């Protein structure tokens with residue numbers, strides 16, 4: 001669809017940068033939680049548009065670099081990406097204003113609804129396909145997520161699933177998160193080339209997507225259970241992969257396994273994954 005029919009807020013009154021939002025037009029409501037950058041609250045923009053507002057805690061983000069990147073990010077528009085509406089960057093802390101998703105993170109949704117979701121292969125597969133569509137769009141835009149996982153996807157009404165916080169990992173200042181030896185580095189979602197050389201690509205996003213599929217089909221279990229990061233690194237280097245979840249058909253597990261090929265070039269693209277998963281989905285009907 002053309003950009004003009006997207007709900008991206010028009011240019012703020014004062015500045016002429018369409019990614020700049022006037023804070024006077026934001027009404028901050030309840031706290032939704034806190035993430036890598038601090039507190040996030042629900043907000044109303046111009047009295048009617050539901051938003052989530054990240055209030056960037058000082059020292060958590062390289063702000064100037066991010067504000068520059070925000071111009072690019074507001075242009076990334078897809079029905080399976082959480083839309084960045086804009087930023088309030090004329091004051092501190094800066095605000096990052098995005099679309100609001102009423103059911104919160106996919107990981108919590110899977111855990112809370114395990115009873116109704118478990119065994120509903122069609123619905124679990126549909127959630128995976130929605131994430132794949134959002135990621136295939138980012139792949140086409142040569143945009144790497146760098147921290148794809150169920151915790152970084154969000155659920156809206158009618159089981160809509162969208163990918164959130166794509167590309168933001170580049171602006172985190174906490175080196176416990178950014179360095180692969182850090183306690184917060186997402187080791188369990190990282191392929192060998194990221195563990196060894198922090199070499200991110202759309203194919204490292206594909207590896208993470210395979211782990212996300214495993215999270216979905218286990219209704220939110222922790223990959224590799226309670227194994228320590230060092231033990232997971234050892235297994236991944238040796239080619240040991242996650243076992244097939246009981247609720248997962250062999251043909252769906254085959255797709256996951258392809259995402260975990262040791263060599264990035266042997267992994268399918270998100271475009272190919274989308275084709276393969278829709279064939280499997282039709283086979284289920």
Ligand SMILES: CNC(=O)Nc1cc(-c2cccc(-n3cnc4cc(C(C)(C)C)ccc4c3=O)c2C)cn(C)c1=O
Nearest residue numbers: 032033034035036040052100101102104147165168169
């Ligand atoms: C009930 N509905 C809701 O709660 N909806 C929503 C909750 C959040 C929310 C709330 C608190 C914290 C975070 N959060 C979590 N992880 C993050 C991870 C990163 C990286 C860089 C580590 C990837 C960056 C920011 C965050 C972040 O802001 C989010 C996304 C965001 N949105 C858009 C909602 O619709």
